[in-house]
Amino acid sequence: QVQLQQWGAGLLRPSETLSLTCAVHGGSLDIYYWSWIRQSPRKGLEWIGDINHSGKTNYNPSLQSRVTILVDSSKNQFSLRLNSVTVADTAVYYCARGSGGQDYWGQGTVVTVSS
Amino acid sequence: DIQMTQSPSTLSASVGDRVTITCRASQSISDWLAWFQQKPGKAPKLLISRASRLESGVPSRFSGSGSGTEFTLTISNLQPDDFATYYCQQYNVYLYTFGQGTKLEV
Numbered sequence: 295q296v297q298l299q300q301w302g303a304g305l306l307r308p309s310e311t312l313s314l315t316c317a318v319h320g321g322s323l324d325i326y327y328w329s330w331i332r333q334s335p336r337k338g339l340e341w342i343g344d345i346n347h348s349g350k351t352n353y354n355p356s357l358q359s360r361v362t363i364l365v366d367s368s369k370n371q372f373s374l375r376l377n378s379v380t381v382a383d384t385a386v387y388y389c390a391r392g393s394g395g396q397d398y399w400g401q402g403t404v405v406t407v408s409s
Numbered sequence: 410d411i412q413m414t415q416s417p418s419t420l421s422a423s424v425g426d427r428v429t430i431t432c433r434a435s436q437s438i439s440d441w442l443a444w445f446q447q448k449p450g451k452a453p454k455l456l457i458s459r460a461s462r463l464e465s466g467v468p469s470r471f472s473g474s475g476s477g478t479e480f481t482l483t484i485s486n487l488q489p490d491d492f493a494t495y496y497c498q499q500y501n502v503y504l505y506t507f508g509q510g511t512k513l514e515v
Contacts, residue, residue, distance in 0.1 A: 338507060338509050339453070339496060339507035339510075340507070341504060341506065341507070355504060388452055388453075390452075393500060393505065394441065394443060394499070394500020394505045395443035395458035395459070395498070395500055396443075396455060397455045397458075397464065399452035399453060399454075400452065401452065402451075
């Protein structure tokens with residue numbers, strides 16, 4: 295059974311960098327794309343981007359200048375970095391398997407940006 | 410970007426009812442549409458992919474249909490566990506986008 299476990303800092307100041315990691319248990323990073331999605335009351339569910347096992351990425355154009363998704367196949371993990379956060383980046387962040395129609399999700403991380 | 414519009418935003422129903430949620434895409438997405446169920450404090454759960462393919466373990470009272478720009482999620486014989494928020498998602502064209510959600514309430 296595939297399980298995704300995610301972790302990272304939950305409270306940030308404006309201009310800091312959001313950093314989250316997602317570990318994949320019970321399955322390999324191969325074959326699939328792996329996504330980051332966030333959810334806020336203001337914008338609902340928002341796809342951030344995805345990556346495959348070889349490191350090929352796709353990003354949401356509205357975030358592309360600030361976002362980096364990386365994969366570490368040796369650890370069966372992938373990660374999200376979002377630079378220069380603002381209060382508008384406050385959301386629950388999820389990692390998930392698949393580009394679309396994501397079938398396995400992490401537990402979610404509440405990220406709050408506040409001065 | 411492809412806009413996904415769900416209706417209704419809120420749906421009141423009772424146990425045993427049959428309900429239908431509609432999702433419209435701003436342009437054709439073929440059948441690259443997924444439906445998710447989300448309960449408070451939990452991650453979304455995939456119910457249906459490719460517009461009509463029921464995921465393993467999802468009860469058969471859930472069904473999906475449609476192609477192009479108009480899609481429906483139907484839940485027959487509503488059960489207490491089905492009261493939740495439902496989202497559609499298009500994954501035909503990057504940037505993948507979600508509908509705004511339909512809250513199914515008693």
